[in-house]
């Protein structure tokens with residue numbers, strides 16, 4: 312029996328996925344093209360934008376198989392992806408998760424969700440801008456999930472690169488978005504030190520191994 316199927320975990324995850332189903336009901340309106348990451352996070356605070364159940368199952372499996380000591384996540388939101396990562400860390404019996412989120416509303420809600428699901432002891436939530444908060448991360452980082460604003464995937468990767476363990480996995484979500492292209496160009500170029508492949512889950516996930 313996995314943590315994914317052990318109470319109280321599945322009920323919490325199910326409630327969050329159900330709440331995320333209502334993402335499209337929120338009328339946010341257009342954001343100015345020059346909005347900062349923080350302005351976008353505040354405006355979009357009611358929106359979950361989570362990984363799908365299939366994406367979560369992939370994350371769970373990758374963490375189980377690779378047994379990372381430290382997992383770093385960029386973009387917590389309400390914590391759905393973090394919960395899949397945490398279930399795998401719990402079932403591995405070792406490891407921890409560091410996740411970061413710009414919206415204070417979401418940080419508070421995610422912390423409560425982690426407590427409700429019984430995995431808060433495995434997760435450190437860093438409130439603020441990933442480009443600042445993740446400078447505090449120490450290695451070796453065995454798995455990274457990139458799921459914040461897409462234009463920041465490459466700078467966040469560069470920030471974490473000195474701490475990546477040999478063979479570390481880097482997973483980028485929503486890779487069909489045009490703004491992820493600079494990241495994909497970088498990570499798919501073997502000269503940059505990764506073996507990378509596209510994984511056809513929902514809006515696309517790129518799974519890359521530090522070579």
Ligand SMILES: C[S@@+](CC[C@H](N)C(=O)[O-])C[C@H]1O[C@@H](n2cnc3c(N)ncnc32)[C@H](O)[C@@H]1O
Nearest residue numbers: 352360361362386388391392412413441459460
């Ligand atoms: C797609 S959502 C994350 C979804 C989450 N991983 C899940 O599956 O439930 C992206 C999140 O990244 C956050 N974010 C965007 N830019 C950020 C930054 N610079 N630092 C920290 N968080 C950021 C946003 O506020 C938003 O909540």
